[in-house]
Amino acid sequence: MKRRDFLRRLAQAIATLGVVDAGWLRIGDRYAHALAQPTGRKLALLVGINQYPATLSLGGCLTDVALQRELLVHRFGFNPADILTLTDRQATRKQVEAAFLEHLTQQAKTGDTVVFHFSGYGRRVLNSKFGIRNSEFETTNNQFPVNSLVCADGEDLLDETLWLLLRSLPTRQIATFLDTSFGTPVKILPANLRVRSFPQTLPGQVSAAELAFQQQLQQDFLCQGVLDRIICGSVDASIKPTPTANIPGVAIAAASPTQSAIETAWNGFSAGLFTYALTQHLWEATPATTVQVSLSRVSGTVEQLVGNEQQPQVNSQKNPQSTLTDYLSQEPSISADGVVMAVEEDKKSAQLWLAGLPPTVLAYYEAGSKLNLVSLDKGDKREGGDKENASLPTPRSSPLQLQVRSRNGLTAKAQVVRASSNDSPQVGQLVQEAVRVLPRNIRLIIALDPSLERIERVDATSAFAAMPFVSLATTSEQLADYVFGLVPPPKSAETPIVANAGSPASRYGLFTLDRQPIPNTTGEFGEAVKVAVQRLSPKLQTLLAAKIWRLTTNDGSSHLNVKATLEMLDPENRVLMQRETLRSPQEETPTPIGKLKKQLPTSPDTIPAIPIGSHIQYRVQNNGDRPVHLLLLGLDSSKSAVALYSSQLPTDNNESNSKPILKDIEIAPGETATVPQSTANFTWTIHKPSGLAEHQLIFSSASFTQTLAVLANTDRDLDEPEYIGVLSNPLEVIQAVMKDLQDASAIAPPRITASASNDAVSPSSDTYALDVNDWASLSFVYQVV
Numbered sequence: 001m002k003r004r005d006f007l008r009r010l011a012q013a014i015a016t017l018g019v020v021d022a023g024w025l026r027i028g029d030r031y032a033h034a035l036a037q038p039t040g041r042k043l044a045l046l047v048g049i050n051q052y053p054a055t056l057s058l059g060g061c062l063t064d065v066a067l068q069r070e071l072l073v074h075r076f077g078f079n080p081a082d083i084l085t086l087t088d089r090q091a092t093r094k095q096v097e098a099a100f101l102e103h104l105t106q107q108a109k110t111g112d113t114v115v116f117h118f119s120g121y122g123r124r125v126l127n128s129k130f131g132i133r134n135s136e137f138e139t140t141n142n143q144f145p146v147n148s149l150v151c152a153d154g155e156d157l158l159d160e161t162l163w164l165l166l167r168s169l170p171t172r173q174i175a176t177f178l179d180t181s182f183g184t185p186v187k188i189l190p191a192n193l194r195v196r197s198f199p200q201t202l203p204g205q206v207s208a209a210e211l212a213f214q215q216q217l218q219q220d221f222l223c224q225g226v227l228d229r230i231i232c233g234s235v236d237a238s239i240k241p242t243p244t245a246n247i248p249g250v251a252i253a254a255a256s257p258t259q260s261a262i263e264t265a266w267n268g269f270s271a272g273l274f275t276y277a278l279t280q281h282l283w284e285a286t287p288a289t290t291v292q293v294s295l296s297r298v299s300g301t302v303e304q305l306v307g308n309e310q311q312p313q314v315n316s317q318k319n320p321q322s323t324l325t326d327y328l329s330q331e332p333s334i335s336a337d338g339v340v341m342a343v344e345e346d347k348k349s350a351q352l353w354l355a356g357l358p359p360t361v362l363a364y365y366e367a368g369s370k371l372n373l374v375s376l377d378k379g380d381k382r383e384g385g386d387k388e389n390a391s392l393p394t395p396r397s398s399p400l401q402l403q404v405r406s407r408n409g410l411t412a413k414a415q416v417v418r419a420s421s422n423d424s425p426q427v428g429q430l431v432q433e434a435v436r437v438l439p440r441n442i443r444l445i446i447a448l449d450p451s452l453e454r455i456e457r458v459d460a461t462s463a464f465a466a467m468p469f470v471s472l473a474t475t476s477e478q479l480a481d482y483v484f485g486l487v488p489p490p491k492s493a494e495t496p497i498v499a500n501a502g503s504p505a506s507r508y509g510l511f512t513l514d515r516q517p518i519p520n521t522t523g524e525f526g527e528a529v530k531v532a533v534q535r536l537s538p539k540l541q542t543l544l545a546a547k548i549w550r551l552t553t554n555d556g557s558s559h560l561n562v563k564a565t566l567e568m569l570d571p572e573n574r575v576l577m578q579r580e581t582l583r584s585p586q587e588e589t590p591t592p593i594g595k596l597k598k599q600l601p602t603s604p605d606t607i608p609a610i611p612i613g614s615h616i617q618y619r620v621q622n623n624g625d626r627p628v629h630l631l632l633l634g635l636d637s638s639k640s641a642v643a644l645y646s647s648q649l650p651t652d653n654n655e656s657n658s659k660p661i662l663k664d665i666e667i668a669p670g671e672t673a674t675v676p677q678s679t680a681n682f683t684w685t686i687h688k689p690s691g692l693a694e695h696q697l698i699f700s701s702a703s704f705t706q707t708l709a710v711l712a713n714t715d716r717d718l719d720e721p722e723y724i725g726v727l728s729n730p731l732e733v734i735q736a737v738m739k740d741l742q743d744a745s746a747i748a749p750p751r752i753t754a755s756a757s758n759d760a761v762s763p764s765s766d767t768y769a770l771d772v773n774d775w776a777s778l779s780f781v782y783q784v785v
Contacts, residue, residue, distance in 0.1 A: 042113040044083040049120035049152050051088045060263035060270035061119035062087050067279045068117045074339045076328045093155035105168050113173045113329040121150040122180035123198035127206050147182045150198050164217035174249030175327040179272040181261035190447035190480050192265040250327045251315040268409030276359050277301040283356030284335045284556030299607050300781035307512030335582045336430035347424035352412045370435040373400035433557035436770045444544040447473040449485020456529050463533035483511040487522050508532035519638045542641045545730035549696045555581050558776035561624035564697050570615040576608040579778040608782045614686045618675040622667040629703050630665040634695035637784040641730035646722045664704045676722045690784050699776040702744035707736040738768050745771035
């Protein structure tokens with residue numbers, strides 16, 4: 001629409017409605033300006049608050065802001081000058097709302113991209129006027145609870161205000177991310193976990209200034225709604241301000257309104273689990289996936305770490321087939337694991353940002369790991385130049401390779417170990433994992449329930465010390481894997497629980513970090529602490545085995561070209577989820593997004609739910625140019641370790657009493673296999689109980705020789721050519737798997753040099769070095785219901 005025609009219609013509408021108001025003129029001028037001058041600019045406002053008055057502070061919100069900022073700059077082409085960050089004392093309610101209006105609303109134009117991110121406390125407060133009321137929750141005092149973002153000065157930015165601000169934008173290319181929660185925490189969590197729900201909730205009151213600001217936005221919203229209809233050629237004076245029903249773009253929250261958003265302390269830094277998992281996924285998301293598929297990946301990461309009490313939610317999404325990159329206006333041309341942030345004067349050393357690595361992997365990323373650099377086309381720079389049209393660099397192959405010398409949190413120091421004479425690292429260069437070095441001595445980390453009495457803690461510490469594969473979380477910066485503690489009594493119990501060692505009412509067990517019980521770990525009443533810990537030894541070994549195989553996950557960095565699809569065969573035939581490697585040599589011709597969308601479901605569930613009694617299988621494709629060998633390990637919903645057993649008769653023995661031998665599954669180049677094989681007389685059935693289950697599909701360029709030898713020592717029925725069986729020795733099995741992957745990689749233990757002058761230090765013998773060219777590992781997480 002031409003500006004002249006727009007203003008003519010606007011004048012007619014105002015005359016028809018009999019309204020003369022500065023708000024109309026202001027909104028109308030902004031609309032006309034936006035219609036006339038689309039720019040394709042990318043703007044972001046990132047808010048992170050750790051420090052709050054008169055309450056416990058958070059620790060990971062500033063890290064969240066850094067994670068988002070580096071992602072937007074290095075993966076989605078945002079110009080640093082167009083990203084405004086407000087942290088701690090800068091982020092008062094007034095400053096956040098003013099920054100939104102000035103940096104986003106007043107600058108954005110039609111077709112521009114806008115990102116808003118908030119990390120901090122949320123809560124529920126009572127509102128009594130102006131807000132959009134919910135009669136279901138309204139109180140007898142004509143007040144009703146509403147959700148709010150708590151700003152640095154303790155004042156509330158109501159979610160209704162936020163939605164009105166989002167609706168004030170003249171573009172619909174908007175992505176909103178909220179790493180916060182609103183309900184009151186009811187569970188005691190380990191010291192390294194914090195819930196982003198403000199400790200004080202109702203009966204707080206909304207400030208008069210916030211209500212006045214919201215009322216003005218509602219008036220503007222009404223004006224804007226009329227203008228929307230003017231553009232379409234009609235005017236309706238009965239438009240009502242219901243912004244929560246019209247959230248523009250895509251809005252993703254860290255948890256549902258009744259759940260808790262959790263942040264955790266890793267070694268060297270704290271971060272929101274949702275923000276870290278989301279940004280890490282987007283570093284690797286090439287090709288792009290739908291919002292629901294992306295959310296499924298993020299939810300799987302969160303649930304494996306803390307349990308199912310936090311499930312990210314999409315609050316608004318107009319097109320279920322859209323991708324997050326649609327809303328961010330750019331699909332990265334290549335996946336990455338990090339970026340060069342600084343280069344030393346000698347051009348031989350660099351500082352890396354490694355937020356593209358999975359959080360669990362980064363925690364164990366050892367010195368000696370290697371990353372390849374992706375070169376930028378000459379003349380393509382991130383800083384300076386035409387800032388209005390800044391874009392991502394065009395990647396090309398590079399002879400440069402960096403070796404990690406040390407790591408502190410999300411950053412690492414690295415040095416050049418392979419380069420041509422004329423090349424050196426450049427700030428802004430992307431890096432891709434080449435060799436992953438992991439420690440051999442990985443332990444399961446257990447936190448003791450804070451509610452345990454002192455004598456119970458002493459006894460538990462003594463008992464766990466006798467297990468060489470377990471460590472206790474002794475600091476608030478150490479991320480535990482599970483919690484050992486008292487089992488809450490059933491509500492119908494007649495005798496109250498007394499948390500004293502040796503009490504007849506005491507029962508002990510294992511829990512996820514969000515206090516969900518691990519199946520089959522609860523002991524008998526009156527069990528002594530040391531006895532309970534000893535009883536849990538087999539389960540602890542199983543959980544450690546699962547922790548180690550998760551560290552092999554590398555669908556974002558593997559160069560093996562494989563794809564796996566989880567399918568339900570009965571009671572209905574449909575695709576549940578799909579994983580594939582993203583960095584194979586065929587990356588230049590990835591799976592078309594349109595084709596992928598047709599194959600995958602668009603269920604609102606973030607993690608696929610599989611009913612008990614269902615029949616499932618995996619369809620596995622080898623799209624590479626060499627054979628691959630497959631091994632399947634997993635945890636069923638009872639948290640027992642399982643493996644896929646496949647056997648055959650020896651080919652060199654014709655005796656009738658020959659016993660079958662175990663084998664891995666070999667898939668030839670260009671071939672597709674079903675797991676279990678369709679020729680086998682076996683149906684994979686999902687059994688009780690309900691709960692979270694996971695499978696790890698591990699591929700190698702060589703046979704799993706040592707693993708098969710260990711599996712041969714387990715109890716099994718080799719009369720069946722293929723079946724799923726429980727592992728009696730899961731820790732031995734995964735240790736053999738790691739040795740097989742090390743052998744397939746054919747890499748000597750890494751040599752770490754003392755300095756850039758390449759003075760050699762003795763090679764390490766207590767690590768695994770895995771080459772991305774020779775292994776792939778795909779993780780599948782689902783709910784049994």
